[in-house]
Amino acid sequence: MKYLKEFRDGKKAKHIAEEIRQVTTQKWSIMEVCGGQTHSIIRNGIDQILPDDIELIHGPGCPVCVTPLHLIDKALAIASRDDVIFCSFGDMLRVPGSKQDLFSVRATGGDVRIVYSPLDALQLARKNPDKEIVFFGIGFETTAPANAMAIHLAHKQKISNFSVLVSHVLVPPAIEAIMSSPQNRVQAFLAAGHVCSVMGYWQYHPLSQKYRIPIVITGFEPLDILEGIRRAVIQLESGKAEVKNAYQRVVTEDGNQSAQKILEEIFDVTDRTWRGIGMIPRSGWKLREKYRKYDAEIRFSVQDIEACESELCKSGEVLQGIIKPVDCPAFGKKCTPRTPLGATMVSGEGACAAYYNYGRFNTVEEKE
Amino acid sequence: MNDSPDFDGLKCPIPLRDYPRITLGHGGGGQLSSELVEHLFLPAFHNPYLENLGDSAVLPIAGKRLAFSTDSFVVRPLFFPGGSIGDLAVNGTVNDLAMSGAKPLYLSAGFIIEEGFEIQQLVAICNQMSQAAKKAGISIVTGDTKVIEKGHGDGCFINTSGIGIIPDGINIGPANARPDDVILISGTIADHGMAIMSVREGLEFETTIESDSAALNSLVEYMLKVNTDIHVLRDPTRGGVASSLNEIATSSKVGIVLQELSIPVTPSVQSACEFLGMDPLHVANEGKLIAIVSSETAELLLEMMKKHPLGKDSAIIGTVTSDHSGRVVEKTAIGASRVVTPQIGEQLPRIC
Numbered sequence: 001m002k003y004l005k006e007f008r009d010g011k012k013a014k015h016i017a018e019e020i021r022q023v024t025t026q027k028w029s030i031m032e033v034c035g036g037q038t039h040s041i042i043r044n045g046i047d048q049i050l051p052d053d054i055e056l057i058h059g060p061g062c063p064v065c066v067t068p069l070h071l072i073d074k075a076l077a078i079a080s081r082d083d084v085i086f087c088s089f090g091d092m093l094r095v096p097g098s099k100q101d102l103f104s105v106r107a108t109g110g111d112v113r114i115v116y117s118p119l120d121a122l123q124l125a126r127k128n129p130d131k132e133i134v135f136f137g138i139g140f141e142t143t144a145p146a147n148a149m150a151i152h153l154a155h156k157q158k159i160s161n162f163s164v165l166v167s168h169v170l171v172p173p174a175i176e177a178i179m180s181s182p183q184n185r186v187q188a189f190l191a192a193g194h195v196c197s198v199m200g201y202w203q204y205h206p207l208s209q210k211y212r213i214p215i216v217i218t219g220f221e222p223l224d225i226l227e228g229i230r231r232a233v234i235q236l237e238s239g240k241a242e243v244k245n246a247y248q249r250v251v252t253e254d255g256n257q258s259a260q261k262i263l264e265e266i267f268d269v270t271d272r273t274w275r276g277i278g279m280i281p282r283s284g285w286k287l288r289e290k291y292r293k294y295d296a297e298i299r300f301s302v303q304d305i306e307a308c309e310s311e312l313c314k315s316g317e318v319l320q321g322i323i324k325p326v327d328c329p330a331f332g333k334k335c336t337p338r339t340p341l342g343a344t345m346v347s348g349e350g351a352c353a354a355y356y357n358y359g360r361f362n363t364v365e366e367k368e
Numbered sequence: 369m370n371d372s373p374d375f376d377g378l379k380c381p382i383p384l385r386d387y388p389r390i391t392l393g394h395g396g397g398g399q400l401s402s403e404l405v406e407h408l409f410l411p412a413f414h415n416p417y418l419e420n421l422g423d424s425a426v427l428p429i430a431g432k433r434l435a436f437s438t439d440s441f442v443v444r445p446l447f448f449p450g451g452s453i454g455d456l457a458v459n460g461t462v463n464d465l466a467m468s469g470a471k472p473l474y475l476s477a478g479f480i481i482e483e484g485f486e487i488q489q490l491v492a493i494c495n496q497m498s499q500a501a502k503k504a505g506i507s508i509v510t511g512d513t514k515v516i517e518k519g520h521g522d523g524c525f526i527n528t529s530g531i532g533i534i535p536d537g538i539n540i541g542p543a544n545a546r547p548d549d550v551i552l553i554s555g556t557i558a559d560h561g562m563a564i565m566s567v568r569e570g571l572e573f574e575t576t577i578e579s580d581s582a583a584l585n586s587l588v589e590y591m592l593k594v595n596t597d598i599h600v601l602r603d604p605t606r607g608g609v610a611s612s613l614n615e616i617a618t619s620s621k622v623g624i625v626l627q628e629l630s631i632p633v634t635p636s637v638q639s640a641c642e643f644l645g646m647d648p649l650h651v652a653n654e655g656k657l658i659a660i661v662s663s664e665t666a667e668l669l670l671e672m673m674k675k676h677p678l679g680k681d682s683a684i685i686g687t688v689t690s691d692h693s694g695r696v697v698e699k700t701a702i703g704a705s706r707v708v709t710p711q712i713g714e715q716l717p718r719i720c
Contacts, residue, residue, distance in 0.1 A: 049702060
């Protein structure tokens, strides 16, 4: 792997931070959309080297965090079945459902396995023809192409014991929902670089124009994020509102055409409930009619499971950038990564977990 | 529903009740494991030797100090790049003994084998145990075999216990770190954990990463020749360097400051960690040690460690401070800081 160190250079980071300081004349609130960016900001302490006037608001782009509770409960119901091998990305296992998590299902005899790709789950389906293999297909536009590919292959190779519990969500409708909220404080967006590597950024021009807001396509390393912030601040200070690409080594205007083609083939746009936020119209993908037989919700008849959130958990307000994790009364007390009330405390990309794991308590010492 | 176990009489049982059943995280070497120790094992078995919580118990016997330690090995797969359950079972217990400064002498080996397990594999495991024992200069002097019904185990589990003698004048323990001490590591971190990860079903990825499995007693003996005043030694196995340093910070009631750029990680391990979304500080090692010594002696010790084959990539990675007691803070590459927390349960590869 290349570029492990190049984009973490301390001197260059300070240089960009200084440039930001020089152009900043007033307070600005910038939202990084993606949880991966939130993680990197807190992990590396990027916010600590920015001028005080720049506030970073952590966005809803953590796929684990926004997967609705009722879907987790559906996953738990399916995973508990004797005839099922339930496959999931690792960080979904500790997300609490209404009563338990996938780890607990595994401890009581459920066959729950961590895989890194839906294609590995498909391989398990080939190896275990007497079992039903279910993949927990969550995530944004980033993870969707691999899920689409798995369904495409299952269909082509007539693998009938494979299905997917689908809960894909989309970034542009979430940006629209945040901007049209009366509580909105966001003045510029750092768009999620990896989502854009798949989808391109042509979808963002109308949003930027409609809400008069700068949107900068941004990567995940410290220098990427600092450069994204720099370009956002320059626009804010000069009253501009354009879409800029600060992640050119990965992202093009049109994105990955082959990925978009297979997404179009497999998925159809649908309304989705976002955990902590609520229903956002046309904000997700579901399987097209032609592929509904691979829909685990239908196969295992769990469509009707409903669930209610913990009243203590304020992850919805965190995900919309209305409050910081430390402003939640349960943060670090009733709610810790070990006893999470909401998914934002579980996922490595969740803002609450990032704050907790890297010691961002209100009382944290900043000492040499 | 009332399937909570009865913890009455044991200290502060609350955290255990959050999990009415054991999950994999309880064995992960992170916070859940610590809670089992703190809230169940310590109150149940309490005595001054146990309460030290070192890698081995230190027992005064016949005018000598005996180090005594036990460890169980359930690694899957049984054979992995750079090692096997066999050499791990020997090296793991030898290292636990060596971390108290002891000269390891004798080991026991208990096998729990699943019905149907191939004899040929057992032969291979025993050969590797034998070679590892020879290399470490110890003898396996007693043992036990149990066979369990097919489906009730996963091939082969091994428990080893060991004893060793701590030379006079050596006082090494997790509570001995002092402000201004210097923290050394004997080489690159996270090799073992990532080697295992690379061959786990469902996560396989192509890499040349090999486990660092090694007996560290020769390195410790060599270090003690240079410097008898080593304050703390620890082999950061499950839970990685982060968990070990957090334990030391708590036991010694000190703070620890790490320098991110000084921590040795090979590029291939770093890549694999980035790829899976893991922090190398949380990943297991099986042939590395952390040493904490006074600042006056650190440079010389480092120089000498680099001359030993098991310490050639040694580095100074941080310092001990009287600030932020019980907490580990890392200075990041871009000059900011973050708190390094112990791992919570099992390591989870992230989604994207």
